[in-house]
Amino acid sequence: MALLQVDRMTHYFGGLQAVGSYSLRINPGEIHGLIGPNGAGKTTVFNLITGIHTPTEGGVFLEGRRLIGLRPHQIAALGLGRTFQNMLLWRHMTVLEHVKVAHYAQINYGLLSALLGSHRRYADEAFIEKNSLHLLDIFDVAHYADQLVANLPYGAQRRVEMARAMAIRPKILLLDEPTAGMTTEEMIQMIGIVRKIHEQFKVAILLIEHRLKFVMELCRFVQALVFGKVIAEGTPEEIRSNPKVIEAYLGSEDVS
Amino acid sequence: MSGRSFMITHAKSIYGSVPLIGWLVGMLLAVLTESFFGNTLAYALYLPKVPALFGLTIVLKQPSLFPATVFYVLLIYCLPIFAVAGLTATWANRFAAAMEKLPLWFSAIIHIGVLYLVLHLWTDLSDYRLQISKLTMIAVMLTLSINVINGYMGEFSCSHPGFMALGAYASSTFSLALFHQDRLFGTPLLPEFLGPYMFPMGLLLGGAAASLGAMVVAIPSFRTRGDYLAIISLAFMFIVKSVLENLEVVGGARGMGGQPHWATLPAVFIGMTVCIGVINNFVNSTMGKALNAVRDNEAAAEAMTVNTRRTKMTAFMFGAFWAGVAGGFYAHELRYINPSSFGIQMLAEILAMVYFGGLNSVVGSVVGALSIQMLSEALRPLELFKWIIIPLLLILVMIFRPTGLIAFREFNIRKTFGPKVLKKRI
Ligand SMILES: Nc1ncnc2c1ncn2[C@@H]1O[C@H](COP(=O)(O)OP(=O)(O)O)[C@@H](O)[C@H]1O
Ligand SMILES: [Mg+2]
Numbered sequence: 001m002a003l004l005q006v007d008r009m010t011h012y013f014g015g016l017q018a019v020g021s022y023s024l025r026i027n028p029g030e031i032h033g034l035i036g037p038n039g040a041g042k043t044t045v046f047n048l049i050t051g052i053h054t055p056t057e058g059g060v061f062l063e064g065r066r067l068i069g070l071r072p073h074q075i076a077a078l079g080l081g082r083t084f085q086n087m088l089l090w091r092h093m094t095v096l097e098h099v100k101v102a103h104y105a106q107i108n109y110g111l112l113s114a115l116l117g118s119h120r121r122y123a124d125e126a127f128i129e130k131n132s133l134h135l136l137d138i139f140d141v142a143h144y145a146d147q148l149v150a151n152l153p154y155g156a157q158r159r160v161e162m163a164r165a166m167a168i169r170p171k172i173l174l175l176d177e178p179t180a181g182m183t184t185e186e187m188i189q190m191i192g193i194v195r196k197i198h199e200q201f202k203v204a205i206l207l208i209e210h211r212l213k214f215v216m217e218l219c220r221f222v223q224a225l226v227f228g229k230v231i232a233e234g235t236p237e238e239i240r241s242n243p244k245v246i247e248a249y250l251g252s253e254d255v256s
Numbered sequence: 257m258s259g260r261s262f263m264i265t266h267a268k269s270i271y272g273s274v275p276l277i278g279w280l281v282g283m284l285l286a287v288l289t290e291s292f293f294g295n296t297l298a299y300a301l302y303l304p305k306v307p308a309l310f311g312l313t314i315v316l317k318q319p320s321l322f323p324a325t326v327f328y329v330l331l332i333y334c335l336p337i338f339a340v341a342g343l344t345a346t347w348a349n350r351f352a353a354a355m356e357k358l359p360l361w362f363s364a365i366i367h368i369g370v371l372y373l374v375l376h377l378w379t380d381l382s383d384y385r386l387q388i389s390k391l392t393m394i395a396v397m398l399t400l401s402i403n404v405i406n407g408y409m410g411e412f413s414c415s416h417p418g419f420m421a422l423g424a425y426a427s428s429t430f431s432l433a434l435f436h437q438d439r440l441f442g443t444p445l446l447p448e449f450l451g452p453y454m455f456p457m458g459l460l461l462g463g464a465a466a467s468l469g470a471m472v473v474a475i476p477s478f479r480t481r482g483d484y485l486a487i488i489s490l491a492f493m494f495i496v497k498s499v500l501e502n503l504e505v506v507g508g509a510r511g512m513g514g515q516p517h518w519a520t521l522p523a524v525f526i527g528m529t530v531c532i533g534v535i536n537n538f539v540n541s542t543m544g545k546a547l548n549a550v551r552d553n554e555a556a557a558e559a560m561t562v563n564t565r566r567t568k569m570t571a572f573m574f575g576a577f578w579a580g581v582a583g584g585f586y587a588h589e590l591r592y593i594n595p596s597s598f599g600i601q602m603l604a605e606i607l608a609m610v611y612f613g614g615l616n617s618v619v620g621s622v623v624g625a626l627s628i629q630m631l632s633e634a635l636r637p638l639e640l641f642k643w644i645i646i647p648l649l650l651i652l653v654m655i656f657r658p659t660g661l662i663a664f665r666e667f668n669i670r671k672t673f674g675p676k677v678l679k680k681r682i
Contacts, residue, residue, distance in 0.1 A: 050559060052555065052558075052559075071558070071563075071565075072555075072558035072559055073557075073558045073559075073560075073561050073562055073563050073564065076558070076559055076560065076561045077561045081559075082559055084555075084556065084559075088553045088555060088556035088559075089552075089553070089556070090548060090549050090551075090552035090553055090556065090557075091552050092548060092551070092552055092616065092664055093545070093548050093549065093552060097545055097548070100542050100545060101542060101545050101546055101548075101549045101557070101560060101562065102560040102561065103542060103561075104542065104543070104546055104560065104561045104562045104563070105561035106561075107542060107543055109543075111543070111570065114537070114538050114541040114543040114544060115534045115537055115538050115574075116534065116537065117537055121541065124542075125541065125542060128542055164560060165559075165560070167560070168560055168561050
């Protein structure tokens with residue numbers, strides 16, 4: 001059984017078909033890429049999988065379980081982690097608090113314990129704190145733990161967001177343009193980070209990227225999306241030499 | 257180094273290292289001094305009576321008495337407090353360090369106990385002080401509870417007077433129908449001597465009534481935010497008010513009076529202490545931090561497994577609960593309520609306190625409630641102008657510190673009670 005399976009998913013925003021008959025299968029431990037020009041519908045695919053929008057047609061399954069109709073937080077708790085194109089960090093919260101709150105579904109104590117305190121609460125909070133610091137360490141942002149996210153350099157903010165996404169213990173991680181706004185150097189660093197979490201957490205990854213270099217380095221399978229439809233899929237080499245992909249990218253982005 | 261700056265550095269090095277318990281003991285000595293010598297000193301200074309609120313109330317009423325009052329305050333309060341705090345700093349720190357090794361509840365009881373003693377002695381000297389103290393503590397509960405919704409969760413909710421009204425009416429009905437002879441409900445159903453012991457039940461009932469009301473506001477908050485929710489919550493407040501005006505069982509527009517005098521100083525003090533403790537506990541838990549996540553970005557909160565609907569519902573019902581309890585105390589303190597007490601003016605006062613003191617902060621709420629309450633007592637002689645000066649002040653705060661005086665500050669109980677070591681300046 002595939003870890004994540006999407007069957008002919010279609011979505012309309014009003015009259016606009018943002019995604020048309022999109023299908024996908026990812027097995028545990030795989031890294032897939034999704035490329036395409038701006039406005040192709042890549043982020044919409046993520047929003048449909050994670051339950052922010054409900055597809056007009058089609059099905060989404062995680063380990064065989066149907067996700068459509070579940071609320072986003074339920075889908076996330078089943079093991080679907082994600083980052084956002086524009087990060088969506090919580091601006092009044094510290095780095096440590098970001099990662100702590102992402103443990104929300106793993107809290108075992110009830111509301112009464114939260115109000116009055118109990119042994120279970122202190123045990124839970126101690127675990128959450130320890131695990132959060134561990135994650136911050138992995139993403140090399142532990143020294144920022146008590147800072148507000150706004151005070152961090154851009155690259156560190158991206159890493160905090162990834163640490164936060166990993167705190168929900170995902171089986172599959174969706175990364176929406178993790179290198180947006182980064183220099184080539186930072187991008188190469190990010191390749192290392194993605195590789196590291198893939199190996200360390202044995203998590204499957206679906207990533208949206210503009211830059212083919214990033215995709216070529218990490219993915220064994222890539223889909224190219226244009227106007228909501230998959231126009232080509234295969235190995236990165238196949239995608240790069242595909243005439244339709246070259247045409248779609250021509251003039252707007254560089255393929256190399 | 258000049259003499260002046262030497263003095264300042266010196267004072268900093270002494271008073272920066274006084275732990276909370278040192279200040280509290282100083283205050284205890286000050287109020288003891290006042291209960292023994294206050295009247296004598298006031299008489300000697302040609303003051304008509306002991307200054308009720310550190311002279312705040314006479315500044316505008318009888319400015320000629322101001323110098324004598326300042327002298328009184330310096331001699332009765334400042335001198336003992338600073339003398340004790342400074343002289344006993346070393347012992348107090350040793351004591352605080354010893355207490356740190358014991359469970360937290362132990363030092364909490366000691367600190368809160370001394371604070372209560374101070375308050376008790378201080379309010380013993382004048383009924384005016386007693387009432388202002390109780391109303392201020394009720395205001396602290398209100399400010400803190402609205403901070404849960406407007407500050408920690410960031411929804412602009414205007415329904416707090418409505419929640420308060422529900423609590424006030426529910427708990428008043430409880431005490432009047434069950435324990436007290438009155439014109440609305442007639443003979444009580446239970447013997448009156450049981451009443452004071454059952455008062456906590458009445459307050460809980462008030463809190464529960466307010467929580468139920470909060471569901472009405474929370475459900476629309478699943479779909480709308482910002483301006484729309486502000487309007488819906490404002491509508492809720494007016495609905496509660498007009499329903500109560502038309503409900504003859506609880507006195508209609510004439511209101512409800514004769515509540516038994518159960519909002520005593522210890523009762524209100526315990527209520528406020530529990531309120532601060534529980535709310536502080538909640539907002540510092542990971543479950544409570546989810547409120548902040550919902551405020552700062554709801555989509556991201558959902559994606560990080562936070563059940564945002566449950567979080568909003570909890571925050572509304574929890575905030576409303578404490579507004580209801582505060583309403584219960586309010587009704588039993590004033591011993592008369594009518595629907596128009598819970599209108600737009602009450603809302604303005606509560607909002608002033610929370611936005612002045614600071615959003616997302618327990619300490620800010622206490623400071624906000626305290627300062628607005630004191631200010632409005634000081635400005636009382638100006639009557640209507642009070643309602644020009646307070647909003648003006650609020651506007652200034654909003655311009656220079658948009659989130660309030662002490663916003664986004666965590667309140668660490670352990671650190672507050674602990675010993676103080678002055679950081680060496682490098
Ligand atoms: N919430 C929305 N409501 C209406 N239209 C949307 C919404 N989100 C995206 N779209 C539209 O769907 C199309 C695909 O957008 P998006 O998925 O963000 O593209 P990409 O991530 O590939 O750049 C765009 O035309 C965009 O304007
Ligand atoms: Mg996008």
